[in-house]
Amino acid sequence: xxxxxxxxxxxxxxxxxxxxxxxxxxxxxxxxxxxxxxxxxxxxxxxxxxxxxxxxxxxxxxxxxxxxxxxxxxxxxxxxxxxxxxxxxxxxxxxxxxxxxxxxxxxxxxxxxxxxxxxxxxxxxxxxxxxxxxxxxxxxxxxxxxxxxxxxxxxxxxxxxxxxxxxxxxxxxxxxxxxxxxxxxxxxxxxxxxxxxxxxxxxxxxxxxxxxxxxxxxxxxxxx
Amino acid sequence: xxxxxxxxxxxxxxxxxxxxxxxxxxxxxxxxxxxxxxxxxxxxxxxxxxxxxxxxxxxxxxxxxxxxxxxxxxxxxxxxxxxxxxxxxxxxxxxxxxxxxxxxxxxxxxxxxxxxxxxxxxxxxxxxxxxxxxxxxxxxxxxxxxxxxxxxxxxxxxxxxxxxxxxxxxxxxxxxxxxxxxxxxxxxxxxxxxxxxxxxxxxxxxxxxxxxxxxxxxxxxxxxxxxxxxxxxxxxxxxxxxxxxxxxxxxxxxxxxxxxxxxxxxxxxxxxxxxxxxxxxxxxxxxxxxxxxxxxxxxxxxxx
Numbered sequence: 001x002x003x004x005x006x007x008x009x010x011x012x013x014x015x016x017x018x019x020x021x022x023x024x025x026x027x028x029x030x031x032x033x034x035x036x037x038x039x040x041x042x043x044x045x046x047x048x049x050x051x052x053x054x055x056x057x058x059x060x061x062x063x064x065x066x067x068x069x070x071x072x073x074x075x076x077x078x079x080x081x082x083x084x085x086x087x088x089x090x091x092x093x094x095x096x097x098x099x100x101x102x103x104x105x106x107x108x109x110x111x112x113x114x115x116x117x118x119x120x121x122x123x124x125x126x127x128x129x130x131x132x133x134x135x136x137x138x139x140x141x142x143x144x145x146x147x148x149x150x151x152x153x154x155x156x157x158x159x160x161x162x163x164x165x166x167x168x169x170x171x172x173x174x175x176x177x178x179x180x181x182x183x184x185x186x187x188x189x190x191x192x193x194x195x196x197x198x199x200x201x202x203x204x205x206x207x208x209x210x211x212x213x214x215x216x217x218x219x220x221x222x223x224x
Numbered sequence: 225x226x227x228x229x230x231x232x233x234x235x236x237x238x239x240x241x242x243x244x245x246x247x248x249x250x251x252x253x254x255x256x257x258x259x260x261x262x263x264x265x266x267x268x269x270x271x272x273x274x275x276x277x278x279x280x281x282x283x284x285x286x287x288x289x290x291x292x293x294x295x296x297x298x299x300x301x302x303x304x305x306x307x308x309x310x311x312x313x314x315x316x317x318x319x320x321x322x323x324x325x326x327x328x329x330x331x332x333x334x335x336x337x338x339x340x341x342x343x344x345x346x347x348x349x350x351x352x353x354x355x356x357x358x359x360x361x362x363x364x365x366x367x368x369x370x371x372x373x374x375x376x377x378x379x380x381x382x383x384x385x386x387x388x389x390x391x392x393x394x395x396x397x398x399x400x401x402x403x404x405x406x407x408x409x410x411x412x413x414x415x416x417x418x419x420x421x422x423x424x425x426x427x428x429x430x431x432x433x434x435x436x437x438x439x440x441x442x443x444x445x446x447x448x449x450x451x452x453x454x455x456x457x458x459x460x461x462x463x464x465x466x467x468x469x470x471x472x473x474x475x476x477x478x479x480x481x482x483x484x485x486x487x488x489x490x491x492x493x494x495x496x497x498x499x500x501x502x503x504x505x506x507x508x509x510x511x512x513x514x515x516x517x518x519x520x521x522x523x524x525x526x527x528x
Contacts, residue, residue, distance in 0.1 A: 049432060072436075079434035089429050093236070105229060106435045150433070 001027045001158065001189050002048060007057035009043055009213075017043045019213040021057070025191065027157075030184040032200035033193045035210035041193035044210070045160050048191070049081055050074045062157060079107060082151030082188075086163035088143045090135040096122070096146050097131040103154040121153045122146075125179060141172035148179060152188075159183060161192040165199070173199060226442075234446035241418070245451055248415040252408055252455030253462070256502055259404045260463045260490075263498075266397045268487050269390045280350060280360060284367045285343040285375045288316075295344070298372050302346060305366060307359045309351035316344045343374060357384065405505060408455075412448045412509025420444065420513050427514070437514075444510040452506015456499045464489065 002025040009018040018040045025031055033041050046052040047059050050066055059066040062080055069077065090099050097118055104114045122128050125145040135143055144164060151159060161180065165173035177192075177199055184190045194200065200207050209217035238245045284302070286295065295313070302311055314322070319342035348367075350360065364378040420427070430440050467489050490498065 051432070075431075075434040075436045077434075078432060081434075083432050089425060091426050091429070093240070102430070103433045106430070106433060106439055108226065154433075 001025055001029075001062065002191070003058075003060040004047075005058045005060075007047065007054045007059060009040075009047065009052060010055045016055070016213050018047070018054075021213075021215060023208070023215070023218070025189060027189055028184070028187055030181065030190045030205045031192070032203075032205055032207045033191065033210060034197065034200055034207060035195065037195055039195075039210040040213040041195075041210055042162055043213075045083075045162050045191070045193055048158075048160060049078055049083065075106075079103070079154060080156050080158065082154065082156040082159040084144070084147050084151050084159070084161040084164045086166040088135070088140075088147040088167075090143055090146055090150075092135055095132050095134055096127065096138070099135065099146055100149045100153050102150060107154070117153060118149075121149045124152075125149045140168050141175060144168060144172075144176055145179065148176070148183075152183060157188060159188050159190045161190070163194055164192060165194065165196065170198075177203060230442045230446050233443035234450055237423075237443065237447045238450060241415075241422075244415055244418060248411060248451050249454045249458065251411055252452060252502070252506065253458035255404050255407050255411070256456055256459035256498075257463055259401055260459055260498065261466075262397045262400055264463065264467065264490070266393055267490075269393055271488060272386075280378075282348045282350070282360060282364055282367065283377045284346045284348065284370075284373045285377070286345060287372055287374045288343065290344075290372050294372050298370055299346065301370050302348060302367065305363060307350050307363050308348055310349040312347045312349075314345050314347065316340050316342055319343070319345065405501075408452065408502070408505040409509045409512065412451055412506045413513045415451070416444055416448050416510045416513035441511055441514045444514045445507045446510070448510020448513070449503045449507035452509070453499065453503040455506065456502025459502070460490075460495060460498060 002023070004021050004023040007018055007021040008016050010016045021044070033044060035041055043052060047054055047066070048061050050069065054067065062077065064073075064077055066077075091102075094102075100118045100122060101114045104117060109117075119128065119131065122131055125148055127142060127145055127149065130138065130142065130146075135146065138146065144167075148164075159180070164180070165176050168176065173196070180190055180192065181203070192200075207217070207219055208215060284298075286298065290298075299311060299313065302308055317340070320340050323342060348363070350363070360378050364376045367373055367376045427440055467487070471487055
């Protein structure tokens with residue numbers, strides 16, 4: 001599903017952001033990528049969506065080698081990848097419903113096709129009743145759940161989460177992780193980048209630790 | 225279906241930056257007005273040049289005191305010239321009458337004259353195949369040699385000057401048109417780029433969830449097109465008002481000298497073409513506002 005071979009990423013000057021990364025993530029896995037700020041977690045996620053290109057080495061996602069993928073083909077790859085951000089990135093001028101329906105609008109579905117799917121996914125994240133509110137009217141945890149709903153509505157095979165709980169307190173952080181686990185249970189491959197140590201250690205999932213751009217620890221843990 | 229979404233998006237954007245959009249619309253409409261004014265002057269000058277060329281008349285003024293036979297001889301001599309088309313004789317009396325008609329209301333000027341000072345004349349129109357300045361000049365030279373002809377006016381100097389002025393105006397108009405076109409694109413592009421900056425995160429998000437460039441740019445193109453079209457409509461309406469006021473004031477009421485050559489406004493087809501141009505240029509401005517920002521995005525990036 002995701003494979004990296006001897007991947008380097010340099011931004012010019014200083015140490016490389018990623019230094020000889022070798023990694024294979026299978027379909028349906030739930031993986032934490034941990035490490036302090038600046039370890040290369042976000043860069044790693046950006047390589048997987050083609051926002052950044054590797055300086056050398058090969059990145060393969062969903063059977064596509066990103067080194068050879070044209071810019072014009074990237075949108076099709078990204079439609080199969082859900083992305084969740086620390087700062088949610090919701091469009092403030094649009095309602096919850098409109099925010100979540102964006103990925104479906106992009107692939108050209110009609111309003112009739114969009115409506116039931118958005119309502120269903122909003123219900124699944126527990127926000128069925130907030131469809132017509134604006135993001136600013138929601139709490140942080142609710143906003144992140146809207147963002148998750150937006151990432152899921154397209155039924156992606158991969159879900160990437162960049163510090164999804166960074167702006168939330170621990171209680172809400174657990175709620176979000178529980179939700180991500182459920183999504184994983186339905187078959188999506190989930191990759192969560194976080195600098196927090198607590199939750200990854202407790203949920204017993206594969207954990208990859210990065211430091212200064214290198215993998216210093218990669219352990220597949222038995223789910224518990 | 226999609227176009228409805230894009231339109232909605234574009235209208236929302238215009239609405240979000242109401243003042244800015246208004247300022248751009250006005251700027252564009254001013255630019256288009258200047259452009260339209262040039263175009264209008266150019267078309268009318270061209271029309272005027274055409275009708276003046278058709279009206280090239282060589283006038284041969286006769287000496288006073290010629291007998292009828294002498295006048296008839298002169299007319300026959302004139303007709304022998306191959307370039308000559310229609311010949312019209314104006315007697316001294318007719319000349320005076322025409323002059324009086326032209327000076328309606330100011331007949332007092334003529335009262336002190338006593339004797340009729342105006343000469344009899346032949347107005348000679350050239351046959352269409354001979355309407356070149358060289359032929360006119362040669363004919364004028366020949367007519368001067370005829371006995372009994374006092375003076376010959378060919379009106380060519382004026383026509384020559386007019387033609388070169390019209391040529392100059394055409395080149396100027398073309399240059400100015402191109403410059404103003406670039407100005408419309410640049411101004412729209414800059415305004416819409418501001419709208420782009422306020423929505424940069426939204427656009428990056430759209431890219432990340434798999435939107436194609438066309439999908440992202442379409443609302444910006446439409447936004448630019450809406451602004452361009454509004455600017456175009458305002459410009460043409462204002463130009464129309466100015467034109468008809470000018471016509472009423474100077475030609476109908478004041479009896480401007482161009483009475484015989486009616487001024488023309490843009491034809492319906494040209495109006496449509498101008499509106500289309502304004503819309504298209506505005507749209508291109510919107511389109512480029514995104515693509516140039518894409519380029520800056522590929523510049524230096526933050527580390528994380």
